[in-house]
Amino acid sequence: xxxxxxxxxxxxxxxxxxxxxxxxxxxxxxxxxxxxxxxxxxxxxxxxxxxxxxxxxxxxxxxxxxxxxxxxxxxxxxxxxxxxxxxxxxxxxxxxxxxxxxxxxxxxxxxxxxxxxxxxxxxxxxxxxxxxxxxxxxxxxxxxxxxxxxxxxxxxxxxxxxxxxxxxxxxxxxxxxxxxxxxxxxxxxxxxxxxxxxxxxxxxxxxxxxxxxxxxxxxxxxxxxxxxxxxxxxxxxxxxxxxxxxxxxxxxxxxxxxxxxxxxxxxxxxxxxxxxxxxxxxxxxxxxxxxxxxxxxxxxxxxxxxxxxxxxxxxxxxxxxxxxxxxxxxxxxxxxxxxxxxxxxxxxxxxxxxxxxxxxxxxxxxxxxxxxxxxxxxxxxxxxxxxxxxxxxxxxxxxxxxxxxxxxxxxxxxxxxxxxxxxxxxxxxxxxxxxxxxxxxxxxxxxxxxxxxxxxxxxxxxxxxxxxxxxxxxxxxxxxxxxxxxx
Numbered sequence: 001x002x003x004x005x006x007x008x009x010x011x012x013x014x015x016x017x018x019x020x021x022x023x024x025x026x027x028x029x030x031x032x033x034x035x036x037x038x039x040x041x042x043x044x045x046x047x048x049x050x051x052x053x054x055x056x057x058x059x060x061x062x063x064x065x066x067x068x069x070x071x072x073x074x075x076x077x078x079x080x081x082x083x084x085x086x087x088x089x090x091x092x093x094x095x096x097x098x099x100x101x102x103x104x105x106x107x108x109x110x111x112x113x114x115x116x117x118x119x120x121x122x123x124x125x126x127x128x129x130x131x132x133x134x135x136x137x138x139x140x141x142x143x144x145x146x147x148x149x150x151x152x153x154x155x156x157x158x159x160x161x162x163x164x165x166x167x168x169x170x171x172x173x174x175x176x177x178x179x180x181x182x183x184x185x186x187x188x189x190x191x192x193x194x195x196x197x198x199x200x201x202x203x204x205x206x207x208x209x210x211x212x213x214x215x216x217x218x219x220x221x222x223x224x225x226x227x228x229x230x231x232x233x234x235x236x237x238x239x240x241x242x243x244x245x246x247x248x249x250x251x252x253x254x255x256x257x258x259x260x261x262x263x264x265x266x267x268x269x270x271x272x273x274x275x276x277x278x279x280x281x282x283x284x285x286x287x288x289x290x291x292x293x294x295x296x297x298x299x300x301x302x303x304x305x306x307x308x309x310x311x312x313x314x315x316x317x318x319x320x321x322x323x324x325x326x327x328x329x330x331x332x333x334x335x336x337x338x339x340x341x342x343x344x345x346x347x348x349x350x351x352x353x354x355x356x357x358x359x360x361x362x363x364x365x366x367x368x369x370x371x372x373x374x375x376x377x378x379x380x381x382x383x384x385x386x387x388x389x390x391x392x393x394x395x396x397x398x399x400x401x402x403x404x405x406x407x408x409x410x411x412x413x414x415x416x417x418x419x420x421x422x423x424x425x426x427x428x429x430x431x432x433x434x435x436x437x438x439x440x441x442x443x444x445x446x447x448x449x450x451x452x453x454x455x456x457x458x459x460x461x462x463x464x465x466x467x468x469x470x471x472x473x474x475x476x477x478x479x480x481x482x483x484x485x486x487x
Contacts (some may be wrong), residue, residue, distance in 0.1 A: 010035040011276035013463075014266045016254050016290070018042030019049025020449060021441040022281030023237040024078060024456035029279075030244045032460060038246040039273060040238075041266070043253035043286075047238050050412055050442075051449070053231025057316040057403040059356045061346060061364075062229040064312070064409070065449060067091065070224040072450035074457065075233070079226065082236040087228060090221035092351045097330040099338070099394045100125060100166055104330055110210070113189050114167035115155055117207035126162050133160030134203065142200040148418045149196070151189055152180035158202040170331040174342050176447060177308040177413045178370045187416040187446075187477050227352040230449070257290040264436060277436040277463045281456065283307070284414060284443040291431070298430035301423055305443050307411035309376050310368035313387040314346075314405050319361040321399035324348075329363070330394065339375060339386045340365040343394070360402075365391065370415055380406040414443040425474060438462045445473040 013029050015022045018040050026038050046052070054063040068075040070090070079088055096107040110121035119126075119134035126134075137158050145154065151172060152164045169180040176183060186193040195205025226232055238248055256267035257278065266273040280287045284305035291299040329344040346362040347354045353362055365387040368376050378386070384404045391397045424444050431439055438459035445455045458469030 012037045012039070012274065013277040013279065014038075014264070014273050014275040015040045015279045015281055016257075016266065017049075017279075017281030017286075017441065018044075018047040018234075018238075018248065018250065019281060019441065019452070020051055020234050020237070021049075021452040021456045022279065023047065023234050023241065024074075024453040025279045025281055025440060025460055026241045026246055026248075027078065027082070027237055028457050028460040029277075030241055030246065032464060034244065038241065039275075040241070040246060040248040041252045041254055041268065041273075042248070042250045045250055047248070047250065048231060048234035050409060051231045051234050052407070053229040053235075054314075054405075054407070056314050056362060056405055057357070057360055059316065059353060059360060059362060060228055061314060061353060061362055062231050063314065063405075063407040065230055066344065066346070066350070067223040067225045068230060068233075068449040070221050072454070074450040074453035075448075076224055078237065078453055079224075079233055082233075082240040084226055084233065084236050087226050087232070089225050089227055089350070089352060091223060091225065091328060091349050092354070093326075093328045093348055094221075094223070095327040097325070097327055098125060098167070098170065099330045099332045100336055101127075104325055104394060107331070108167065111167070112192060112195075112206050112209055113151075114163065114169075114171045115159070115192060115202065115206055116163070117203050117210055119203075122163065122167065125166055130160055130162030130166070134163065136160075137203045138201045140201075143196070143202075145193075145196055148184050148186040148421065149193075150181055150418050151183050151185040151192070154185060154196060155192075155202070156181075165335040166333050169335070170333045170341065173334065173369055174331060174366075176370075176415065177310045177341075177368055178415050182370070182415070182417045184416045184418050184420045187420040190477050225350055225352070233449070254290060257294065259294050259434065275436070278438075279456070279459050279463070280431075280437070280439045281441050281459075283411070283441065285411075287439060287441075287443075294434055294437075295430045298427050301427045301430070302443070304423065306370070306415045306417070308368065308370040308413045308415060309408070309410045310366055310412055311376060311383055311409065312364055312366050312407045313383055314362065314364045314407070315384070315387070315391075315401040316403040317361045317363075317397075317399050317401050319347075319359050322361050322397060324361070324363075324395055324397060332390075332394075334369065338390050338393070340367055340390045341369060342366050343387075343391060363391075376408070376410075413447060416447075421474070421477065428470060432462070436463060445477045451477070 050064045052064040097104045119131045199205035258265045264275040284302040288299040288302035328349040343365045440455040440459040461469045
């Protein structure tokens with residue numbers, strides 16, 4: 001059955017994918033030209049992708065990402081534009097810890113993604129030998145890097161493996177669920193990449209980054225949440241675009257994408273949509289499948305993008321039964337051999353959770369890193385038991401939770417290995433050769449919420465002939481910072 005929508009306008013745009021990137025693309029399309037007819041097609045039964053609101057023990061919580069970087073404008077701006085301005089809330093506390101060498105230790109300050117400008121910044125987390133190794137950085141000859149380098153490889157060569165294993169790895173792992181010794185410095189930590197290219201000493205480069213940040217005097221919270229959960233953002237965006245005439249369909253997987261007669265044919269099980277423009281806002285493997293017919297080169301590149309799986313274990317306790325240490329949570333270096341990689345004390349971190357039931361304390365743990373298949377093969381009961389074991393070891397928490405739930409994100413986080421930026425540039429070059437087609441999402445310019453929205457905005461602008469956004473993202477990917485335990 002062919003599409004029968006007969007509303008007038010300046011063209012029909014189909015967005016394939018109803019995660020935050022696809023919904024942001026629909027929002028941008030309507031903001032750019034309100035006459036555009038927009039259809040969003042989502043294969044699953046829900047919108048939002050990795051942003052998902054839920055509940056435990058009668059309390060609303062996030063079951064996916066729980067905060068968004070506020071030092072970039074895209075996510076906070078979209079929230080405000082879709083009616084959530086009065087629900088934006090910073091964390092009640094951002095004081096995190098790191099569980100390493102047998103104890104919870106305060107998260108060091110004065111570093112850039114775990115890389116210090118001075119060895120003293122990591123005192124207490126690193127051994128005396130590890131601190132001395134950092135001091136050798138200024139004596140080493142310059143480390144030449146080419147077009148890209150792995151974060152762990154470069155930092156270990158300059159400052160020693162202990163810096164990577166005890167701090168860089170858990171910080172990066174909290175963002176990408178990846179391996180620091182594989183993750184691209186250019187794509188994941190562009191500030192460090194630029195410092196590495198322009199300074200002989202890495203610690204000198206970090207101090208320069210810190211000095212520039214001090215001069216810029218950025219104020220306000222680094223991260224922001226939403227009362228009721230960040231999972232409410234995609235729902236608000238969907239409501240906003242529907243109010244302006246967009247159609248949003250769930251349970252509607254796209255099976256074929258073909259160019260015909262100067263337009264695009266978007267084929268689903270029940271309908272064929274004729275579109276002037278298409279935005280592919282899908283994970284890399286799904287996008288590759290749809291691009292096979294018209295751009296096999298782009299499809300081949302996207303099939304090379306690997307993903308990591310993870311699970312979030314949310315636990316609710318009677319507050320009277322708990323005696324947790326202060327702070328918002330803690331990170332866990334994999335070198336210490338524990339199962340969980342982080343924990344967030346959600347009721348401490350978010351006032352909106354605490355206010356719903358002051359007698360309840362909600363926390364969550366995360367498990368799963370790139371290449372870890374055994375742990376994620378365990379059933380939910382095992383993951384809960386393993387999380388409770390690690391929590392007891394880290395914090396002394398022995399109480400039995402009144403409720404628990406496991407949320408699995410299979411193949412949820414794209415990996416950014418060395419050369420990722422070049423792969424993305426090749427994909428965009430291949431796709432850009434096809435009129436009226438653009439791609440966006442977490443597989444390209446950053447995995448955080450602002451990055452996905454920036455990617456969507458750039459894709460829509462590209463369709464209109466404006467490459468500014470794409471060029472800016474190519475030069476400066478959106479760094480995903482870590483806000484403490486459990487991000």
